[in-house]
Amino acid sequence: GQSLEQPSEVTAVEGAIVQINCTYQTSGFYGLSWYQQHDGGAPTFLSYNALDGLEETGRFSSFLSRSDSYGYLLLQELQMKDSASYFCAVPFSGGYNKLIFGAGTRLAVHP
């Protein structure tokens, strides 16, 4: 079957760096996406990795290791507004038109 594992909660302080891990099990891997969702809001797309390595977009970076079936989202210079849930997602095995999401990691940023 397919599955994604993420920590349920992470806590950090403003200005710090936090890493949110995601391990996945799927056949026919097409890439790993990350989404952010604030309480009461809609998910918004953050990043996508199809190949191994680090992708940087401002304060956020995303990493993928296909050999380890593992990726992470790195948030630097944390701000209070980064408090949200973060979801990793992969296309379904055998059908890249379907996305399966992890259960999400709730990030709490404290002063």
Next chain:
Amino acid sequence: NAGVTQTPKFQVLKTGQSMTLQCAQDMNHEYMSWYRQDPGMGLRLIHYSVGAGITDQGEVPNGYNVSRSTTEDFPLRLLSAAPSQTSVYFCASSYSGQPPIYEQYFGPGTRLTVT
């Protein structure tokens, strides 16, 4: 552009009632999808469509129907509401020229309670 819009924002149904959740997008996206999100959980795909006239099932399709008569609209029908369908429903769209589907634009959601 309004992006992805959903109506209604909130809805309360009684068990056995039916209703349609509306979703529309003005980005000319071919791909549209419906998800449900239960407390503390990720999003689960209900149905999706890769273009007008083409729909397919996701992870949790039972109890829901969809149709896609235009590129813009993708309504979700609850046939006979059950308390287990209490959830937040999100509609999303993306440009289908980017397979695999990885970047989706989400609507604001419909919060549905079935009593």
